[in-house]
Amino acid sequence: MKKSLLALAALGTFAGAAHAQSSVTLYGIVDAGLAYANNVGGHHLYETSAGNLQGDRWGLRGTEDLGGGLKALFVLENGFNAFSGKLGQGGDEFGRQAYVGLSSQFGTVTLGRQYDSVVDYTGALEVGSQWASFYGAHPGDLDNMNNSNRVNNSIKYTSANYSGITFGGLYSLGGIAGQFNRNQIFSGGVGYAQGPLTLGAGYLNVKNPNFSFFGNNATSNAATSNMAGSTVYSGYASAKTQQVISAGGAYTFGPATVGATYSNTQFKDLGQTPGTGLNPQGLNGSAKFHNAELNFKYQLTPALLLGAAYDYTKGYGVNDAKYHQGIVGVDYFLSKRTDLYADGIYQHASGTDSTGKTAVANINGLSASSTSNQVAAVVGIRHKF
Incomplete structure (x- = not known):
C-alpha cells in the first residue's frame, strides 16, 4: 500500500513538472467599426469595417521546454472578418501565421507561413500599424509595412x-521543379530598441510577386493578376521581382513620440512574368517608388492618445505618380484590453499611375476615387483577449 502511494505521488510530481514545462495559450483580437469615404468610383461609401487597427484574429501559441535552454514552439493564427465571420487572407484557415520551430539562447528557427523582415523590423514604426488603421497605411501598402502579404514555405x-x-x-523556397529562382522570396533585417530610441531596417526580395506574394492564398488566381487592389501598382503584375528597402525610427520624450520611416520599392523587369493579361500596356524596365512618412503621437492622459502623420509617395522609372497623404487619429483606452478609436485620412494624387492613366487618389483598403482627392474616416472598438 505504501509503495502504491509513493508511486502515485511520484507520478503526480512528474505530471506537474511536465505541465509546468509546456504551455498553450489561446489569444485573439476583435476589431470592428464603421467607415466612410467621400469618393469611391464617384460615389459616397458608408460601410462596416473590420480589423481596422489590427486584423481580427484568434490563435494558439505553444511552447515545450526540452531542457538545456532548448524549447519547441508553434503558432497557428487565423484571420477573420468580425461582421461576416468569413476567413481572412483569401480564405486560408490559418492565413495570418502558421509555423513550428526551435528556440535557444542563440535565437529561434521556425518553418511555415510567416512575416517577412520588413514587417518584423520596420512595420511597427509606420502609423498604419499603430493608431491610424490600415486606411492610414502607405498607398496600396506597396512596401508591405502594414503586413498585407505573408510568406509561404519559409524558413x-x-x-x-x-x-x-x-x-x-527569412528564405522561402519557390517549389517549382527545374526553376530554382521562380517564386523565391528572401528578406533580412535588424532592429534596436533601448530606452526612448527604436530603430529598424529591412530588406525584401520577391520573385514573381503576383503569384508568390500577392497570390499565395487559397482563392488566389493561378494565372491572372492578384495585384488589382490598388492603382498604385496594379499595372505592374508582370514584374519578375519586387524589391523593398526600408528603414525607420522613433524617439520618445515624456508623453510624446516622434517617428519616421522611409522605403524604396521597385517592381523590376516588367513583362518578364508570364500570365494572362499581366502586361496589357507592354511595359518594360522597372517601376520605382520612394515613400517617406513623418509621424507624431502624444499620450495626453494615460487613457487618451492623439496622433498625426504625413506620408509622401513618389513614383519614378515607369510612372511619375505622386501621392500626398495626411492622417489624424485619437485612441481612448477603456482598459488595457479594450479601446475606442477614430481616424481621418486625406489623400491627393497627381501624375500618371501604374495603369497609364491620370493618377487618382486610392487610399489603402478602398477602391479608387474618380478624382485626384479622397477622404476616409473610421470609428470603432477593439478588444484583445
Whole structure:
C-alpha cells in the first residue's frame, strides 16, 4: 500500500513538472467599426469595417521546454472578418501565421507561413500599424509595412536580444521543379530598441510577386493578376521581382513620440512574368517608388492618445505618380484590453499611375476615387483577449 502511494505521488510530481514545462495559450483580437469615404468610383461609401487597427484574429501559441535552454514552439493564427465571420487572407484557415520551430539562447528557427523582415523590423514604426488603421497605411501598402502579404514555405531565423539589438532573416523556397529562382522570396533585417530610441531596417526580395506574394492564398488566381487592389501598382503584375528597402525610427520624450520611416520599392523587369493579361500596356524596365512618412503621437492622459502623420509617395522609372497623404487619429483606452478609436485620412494624387492613366487618389483598403482627392474616416472598438 505504501509503495502504491509513493508511486502515485511520484507520478503526480512528474505530471506537474511536465505541465509546468509546456504551455498553450489561446489569444485573439476583435476589431470592428464603421467607415466612410467621400469618393469611391464617384460615389459616397458608408460601410462596416473590420480589423481596422489590427486584423481580427484568434490563435494558439505553444511552447515545450526540452531542457538545456532548448524549447519547441508553434503558432497557428487565423484571420477573420468580425461582421461576416468569413476567413481572412483569401480564405486560408490559418492565413495570418502558421509555423513550428526551435528556440535557444542563440535565437529561434521556425518553418511555415510567416512575416517577412520588413514587417518584423520596420512595420511597427509606420502609423498604419499603430493608431491610424490600415486606411492610414502607405498607398496600396506597396512596401508591405502594414503586413498585407505573408510568406509561404519559409524558413526563418530570429536572433536573441543582444543589449537591445535583434536581427534575422527569412528564405522561402519557390517549389517549382527545374526553376530554382521562380517564386523565391528572401528578406533580412535588424532592429534596436533601448530606452526612448527604436530603430529598424529591412530588406525584401520577391520573385514573381503576383503569384508568390500577392497570390499565395487559397482563392488566389493561378494565372491572372492578384495585384488589382490598388492603382498604385496594379499595372505592374508582370514584374519578375519586387524589391523593398526600408528603414525607420522613433524617439520618445515624456508623453510624446516622434517617428519616421522611409522605403524604396521597385517592381523590376516588367513583362518578364508570364500570365494572362499581366502586361496589357507592354511595359518594360522597372517601376520605382520612394515613400517617406513623418509621424507624431502624444499620450495626453494615460487613457487618451492623439496622433498625426504625413506620408509622401513618389513614383519614378515607369510612372511619375505622386501621392500626398495626411492622417489624424485619437485612441481612448477603456482598459488595457479594450479601446475606442477614430481616424481621418486625406489623400491627393497627381501624375500618371501604374495603369497609364491620370493618377487618382486610392487610399489603402478602398477602391479608387474618380478624382485626384479622397477622404476616409473610421470609428470603432477593439478588444484583445
